[in-house]
Amino acid sequence: MERLLVLVRHGQSEWNLKNLFTGWKNPDLTEQGVKEARTAGQTLKEMKLEFDEAFTSDLLRAQKTLDLMQEEMGTDLPITRDQALNERDYGDLTGMNKDEARKQFGEEQVHIWRRSFDVPPPGGESLKMTAERVLPYFDTEILPRVLAGKRILVSAHGNSLRALIMQLEGLTPEQILKRELGTGTPIIYRLDEEGGIVEKIDLAE
Numbered sequence: 001m002e003r004l005l006v007l008v009r010h011g012q013s014e015w016n017l018k019n020l021f022t023g024w025k026n027p028d029l030t031e032q033g034v035k036e037a038r039t040a041g042q043t044l045k046e047m048k049l050e051f052d053e054a055f056t057s058d059l060l061r062a063q064k065t066l067d068l069m070q071e072e073m074g075t076d077l078p079i080t081r082d083q084a085l086n087e088r089d090y091g092d093l094t095g096m097n098k099d100e101a102r103k104q105f106g107e108e109q110v111h112i113w114r115r116s117f118d119v120p121p122p123g124g125e126s127l128k129m130t131a132e133r134v135l136p137y138f139d140t141e142i143l144p145r146v147l148a149g150k151r152i153l154v155s156a157h158g159n160s161l162r163a164l165i166m167q168l169e170g171l172t173p174e175q176i177l178k179r180e181l182g183t184g185t186p187i188i189y190r191l192d193e194e195g196g197i198v199e200k201i202d203l204a205e
């Protein structure tokens with residue numbers, strides 16, 4: 001039985017390009033983001049990976065990434081969209097330029113908001129809070145399917161995927177916060193019957 005789980009962060013969005021805190025805002029992909037998504041689909045096709053179902057967030061950039069990947073793979077998978085997989089909510093920082101925020105609040109404070117485990121940005125979610133909604137969803141909706149032999153593709157976001165990867169790979173908060181996920185770069189996992197990792201191929205490495 002092939003217990004295949006592939007995670008992909010959406011391609012570059014307009015707000016990634018403008019260096020704005022994005023969170024639950026809904027910008028589209030840039031031209032480069034479209035290319036990244038297509039390349040991700042082509043790569044999975046070249047690797048002869050096949051899927052039974054796909055999951056994505058409630059946000060356009062992740063949904064569109066999945067659609068473009070499917071176009072390249074020539075598939076029409078059943079898709080489940082859920083806001084549990086959305087990006088971390090950046091609260092009051094949403095829409096602010098990341099360099100401007102550093103000038104206003106200081107480099108260290110902004111780093112704490114972006115990459116500490118349990119300090120939320122004002123009015124937003126910490127990675128811990130993000131994990132508290134992503135992981136129950138993963139554990140009830142996605143993992144059981146993978147363990148039952150369904151091959152699953154997940155298109156989501158930098159911080160919602162960090163939460164997933166932290167659990168999957170058994171990483172500490174320090175380890176996961178150092179891990180940056182490239183846009184449109186799939187990570188391929190094959191799991192054993194208990195959800196342990198048998199094989200991991202990170203196309204960014």
Ligand SMILES: O=C(O)[C@@H](CO)OP(=O)(O)O
Binds near residue numbers: 088
């Ligand atoms: O702005 C955001 O929503 C995220 C992802 O682009 O940013 P960060 O890398 O700062 O968590």
